[in-house]
Amino acid sequence: MLKRFFIYFRKYRYHLIGSMVCVMLESAFELVIPLIMSDIIDVGVANRDKNYILGKGLAMIVCALISLLLGVMYARLAAKAGQGFGAELRKAEYQKIQSFSFSNMDHFSTPSLITRLTSDITIMQNAICNGIRPVVRSPVMLVLALIMTILMNPQLAMIFGIAMPILAVCLILILKKLGPIYRKMQRTLDRVNSIVQENLTAIRTVKSYVKGGYECGKFSKVNKEFKESSEEAFHYAVMNMPCFLLVMYSTIIGILWFGGNFINLGTMQVGKLTGFLSYVLQILNSLMMISNVFLMLSRSMTSADRILEVMDEPLGIIGGPSDYIIKEGTIDFEHVYFKYQETAKEYVLSDICLHIEKGQTVGIIGGTGSAKSTLVQLIPRLYDVTSGIIKIDGRNVKEYSLIHLRDAVGMVLQKNTLFSGTIRENLKWGNENATDEELDLVCRIACVDEFLEKMPEKYDTNLGQGGVNISGGQKQRLCIARALLKKPKILILDDSTSAVDTATEAKIYRGMAENLKDTTKIVITQRVSSIKNADFIIVLKDGKINDMGTHEELLFRNIIYRDIYKFQEKEASA
Helix, strand or coil, X not given: CHHHHHXXXXXXXXXXXXXXXXXXXXXXXXXXHHHHHHHHHHHHHHHCCHHHHHHHHHHHHHHHHHHHHHHHHHHHHXXXXXXXXXXXXXXXXXXXXXXXXXXHHCCCCHHHHHHHHCHHHHHHHHHHHHHHHHHHHHHHHHHHHHHHHHHHCHHHHCCHHHHHHHHHHXXXXXXXXXXXXXXXXXXXXXXXXXXXXXXHHCHHHHHHCCCHHHXXXXXXXXXHHHHHHHHXXXXXXXXXXXXXXXXXHHHHHHHHHHXXXXXXXXXXXXXXXXXXHHHHHHHHHHHHHHHHHHHHHHHHHHXXXXXXXXXXXXXXXXXXXXXCCCCCCCXXXXXXXXXXXXXXXXXXXXXXXXXXXXXXXXXXEECCCXXXXXXXXXXXXCXXXXXXXXXXXXXXXXXXXXXXXHHHEEEEECCCCCCCCEHHHHHCCCCCCCCHHHHHHHHHHCCCHHHHCCCCCHHHCECCHXXXXXXXXXXXXHHHHHXXXXXXXXXXXXXXXXXXXXXXXXXXXXXXXXXXXXCEEEEECCCHHHCCCCCEEEEEECCEEEEEECHHHHHHHCHHHHHHHHHHXXXXXX
């Protein structure tokens, strides 16, 4: 599995290789120091040779300085490799999420995706930054130090044959416990992020209902779960240290005991035992680093699995390979059926047959749950039909590239989003190269000019996060203007004037009728007044077309439409 992540090192492979080389060289110089120290004691001190001691001492200093320099170089190279890897992986995962369809988004919660983009990648990134050194250094130090101890005294070196299996068993038992706990931790972190995101998004509602205490209670509960799972993971992770210390001290005691006996028997010198102990400490330190690597790897593997779940998610919608251009904007629904889940028993939309000519204005009306929004979301392939065909300009929508298809279809939703920044920046989402004259035109059609003129900074007025500085009706008009700036061949207005008064709404529709004669317009609404002048109106009921016709035709023959109209007329006159 980890092999799949190597591609994200492509730009930083030389930094990665360089850091590994630095660690290996650093380890080699450190291993030379105990040998020099052993010679100083056994030769220099024993013979009282000052020149020998000074020469060997200078050699130790040089080795230490070189080792230090290599350590600094490693730190810089490893940081670039780790941070670069994290940036490339984060970019790749973000790009994959951007290609998700609505059906793909249904598989993951938004907070979970945020956790996978941030926390999980950070864990892997830190594992790289902090793991290169022990991963390379530990085996090198372990093998070389073992060789040196065997060369110095094979009998004493046999003690490691007992110590190492004990440490291995302890590590396996700890890792077996930690894997599921780390997965539980990340799932709990998803829930923490979910509550935080939901609360901050709906902070005005929370305050208006005085539910701050209730929200704090929800957060405290999930935060406690995260704390408990973290404590449980920490409990098992720290068990590694006591086990290591027990084995380490037992090993040192054994070596001192048997080594002392060897010195008494004259088969070993004091300097050799000192050097041997230095290698023992390096071996045991290497074993400790290896165990920590496995602990770090265990958590990284959990995060890697979660990231790969996103990367391996099969795309629900893939664009066509062609470069076909939408020129007219005619729309055909041919026996279209749709349901959100393949396993669902009932269809959300059933047997939709529909033909819309270029430049026509079509109204869609129906009760809540009649699948009005779902119907229009199939046109730009926000969802794909379950069966049947949708055609634009006589061609299956699946034959168009997603970029071109969605660029040719302008959608304005009831709850469309404005982004942090100025009015100009938000409008230019529709066309980043738009001139001020084009901005003025769409703002006039969408009646944005009515409130824009009252703002001191005009187009450069900052909207705040999500457009908090303007009203709901103003947001909707800005979103309409943004969609118009795209100059779409098909314009879909999904209850997008619900927060606008009827006079302003009528003005908007008149402006579109005058300026967008060649644009196919689909209007979803609850107001009959919004669509009474449409070329024809579709009445939806329970995901099926109940009737189609002009305003006058439906008033004459359709009970549902007539009841809606009479009710709204009564409300207006009351």
